[in-house]
Amino acid sequence: MSPRYRFPEGIAVGRSGPPALTDPVARLANFVRGWARRRQGADGDPVALHRRRVYILPTALGLGFAMALFGMLLAAMNYNNNMGFALTFLLAGLGLVTMHWCHENLSGVIARGFRVRPSFAGQPARLELSLENPGSAPRHDLQVACRHVRSSFLDLSPGQAGELHVDLPTRRRGRLVIEQIGIHTAFPFGLFRAWAWLHPACIGIVYPAPAEHAPAPPAGGPEDAEGRWDERHGEDDFAGLRSFRQGDSPRRIAWKAAARGDELPVKQFAGSARGSAWLEWDSLPAMPAEARLSVLCRWVLDAHAGGGAFGLRIPGTEIPPAMGPAHRHRCLTALALYAGGEGAADG
């Protein structure tokens, strides 16, 4: 027996945002989702959507269709009209066929490659996955849904695979735990909706939002501990100009070049000659922890963009200087998960 699984608050159906759990429909939906999770267990990667885990229900349109058919049946009975019966029965047959078609449009699809691209707090985190059609008939209108956000539609011809993504809103730094991913289809007529729930081990990282205005980073090389730029050092290491970004030190602006154009050019210096910079928690003046993390995040981004090696030192974590995207990710993750970032990143 798997342990009784409960979703954290706020994972329930609804149009936008987590609805209150006092809503009985939301409670029921939540219960059903939990039931599906217990019934299916956790998923690996890839997951084949077997027939038994594809659920199906009529949509509102489908219920409307049933009502319309009932009306037609009454009319045909009332007028005792066999052609009226013929039309009603043909449409009823079509409805039944549609139900099977919709279910089979989804079952057998293989989902794989679940991952959430890291994002900054407040910016959407992109959940990506790939769907494959191993069958010999085409599939249409496949859609991924996660946390009430829906992706675009995907058609797959036999043997083909394709990517879908959803952009999940985030509010604060931390882990973005994907409890459940839905793969939906309402093909062919939108009368029925078939769906499968996936529970892959899939966690995204939401970095702190980078500070918009940040003091210049401490430099391990030509910049001294107080942040003053020593003009004599490093002039030989001048590597080029780049455009101004918020947080750049005014002393780095190439004023002569700026006089010639509209842009504010900023001098760049080759990192290797500068030595490695340490981005340090303690180098910042007294400010709240989240603000500190934002500034550090900005520093990491700038240092990475600047191309030099840098290290990160925050309470409890020290990442030695290095370079490259993996290092950047490591540093930003450390910031994201700094004490207080253990909670869910969606608020």
Add this chain to the structure above:
Amino acid sequence: MADPAVLRLGWMLGALGLALAPTALRLPPWITATFVAAACWRLAVQHFGWRLPPGWLRLVLAVGGVLGVLFTYRTFNGLEAGGGLLVVMGAMKLLETRARRDIQVLSFIGYFIVLMQLLHDQPIWSLPWLFISVTAITLALLQGVRGGAPLPWRIATGLVLRMLAFAVPVALVLFLLFPRVPGPFWALPSRGESGLTGLSDEMSPGTISQLIHSDEVVFRVAFDGPLPPASARYWRGPVLEGFDGWTWRNFDRPAMRRPHIELRGASHRYRVTIEPHGRAWLLALDYPGAWSDRDAILTNAFQLVTRKPVENVRALEIESWPAAIPEPVLGSLTRLRSLQLPQGRNPRTVALARQLRSAVPSDAAFIDAALAHFRAEPFVYTLQPPMLSGGHPVDEFMFRTQRGFCEHYASAFTTLARAAGVPARVVTGYQGGEFNPLSERLVVRQSEAHAWSEVWLEGRGWIRVDPTGAVAPDRIEFSLGEALPEGERVPGSVLKDFRGLRALSQGWDALNSMWTDWVLGYGPDRQLALLARLGMPDADWRTLVLAMTAFVAAIMLALAVWLGLRLRPPPAPEALRLYREFCRRLERRGLARAPQEGPRDFAERIAAQRPALAERVGQITHLYTALRYGAAAPEGNLMAALRREVRAFRP
């Protein structure tokens, strides 16, 4: 490709146009025009990127449309007004169509438009039309609700047709077995006589000869035994007793006393399939004694009527006794009614009747004398009788014009008989009918409408007297065309003179007859007969539901199997399958191929481990790699060789 939104809209407009086409001619022109205008407007909005009409304008238009329908039809109730309203609402919906949901609503409106047309009229082409319009609307729905861009039409059509291939058998099973609950559940406004021709419940000079111009089928009859002779094929319709000197009509309240009739002699059993005529009467040979429809009753004028107007094709089995004695004892009320004559009208006819009666000893002899009078005088049977003035029309016909159609003769003879004190009345209906050898049905058309007289004689009851037969015996023995004078023609009969066309028209009629019999006239009795043929003799509605569920479930199972097969991975190429078999056989000998091992490496390892197998394995591997990875070569020989090698391979 064009804008998907335009495509979606175009699909839906095309489908709605197709569904609306047969109805459009029938609708008031302004409704059709409204729909076309709305469609054009909506297309222009899409094409030129205009804005949709604002909400207040749509509201004004919708209210205007609804009021227009109310003004045109004076009601919303009933098929015609409801249909008009549906089309107007469809037009309004077009003007606000922007999202998927609107397309879905439009498709539902489309299905209802099809239903409306089917309820109105069910000619034989309505089945293919039903199929085509449902396909078109469903296609438009498919394209309209699709998430991605619209599918190419060939693929979309293929999809819908494949779905219909399973939906049609389901529909067929439901059609055959769904228990028919006799309606109606609520009062239906009758369609009345709008657009329907047929006998009415009154007869004045000219009413029947009007009908003669119509070639429409009134009913078809399948006889169990031999066809009765033409002279016995009198199909009894409304019996008219009241006469005001010009018009014969029914009394408002027919006496609903149980008719008294002595059935005797041989009987005919037959099945009548009546086309809808909007009136409550059925048509039967004289004199119906037993019938299959519980709704039908026999009036005391021996006319078979139903409680509700015949609005749809109706089929019933009837048994008639031609030699029965109807009403051996004449009730006093009926005697009074069938002797009534308007005071002071047609005096010369009355005088003639009295003179004829006084010359003969009995009522029976009077009848012969009156018929002899018609034969002796120069009466002419014609479709184009001269106009009669209102004052004494029977006198005028008897003594001045002497040219008339069956209603003139029936009216004159009945007047004569009544004036002579013989109870008499006018019977309208149909006489004759054409036998179609292809369908083995007697086909009776409007052009066979007829009127005759009935007199009551002591000891013999009501007997039929057809004065037209005295004047133009060919009308009774053969057909109208034979009886008319030289130079007069039955409308439409020119075509029938050609042999090929006659066969063609008979074939068409046979098809229509099957259509009305098996599709439109299919009812509870046929359902039970079908079940009996399937081996369930004493079926009731529970058996029907059970059989229906079983058949539908079987079709759904077939669908699930077929869909499952479609979703299985495509089969591996034969070379690969053979090579896998080869690997399986080696594996059984403990020589499993490692996942990362290529075929050649594998072959080399086997050769090293089991030198005895080296040659065979090498050969198979060579063939396999040539087939799988080699350039396009004559595959047939290599494949045959590989097949042979693998089969013979016993490590």
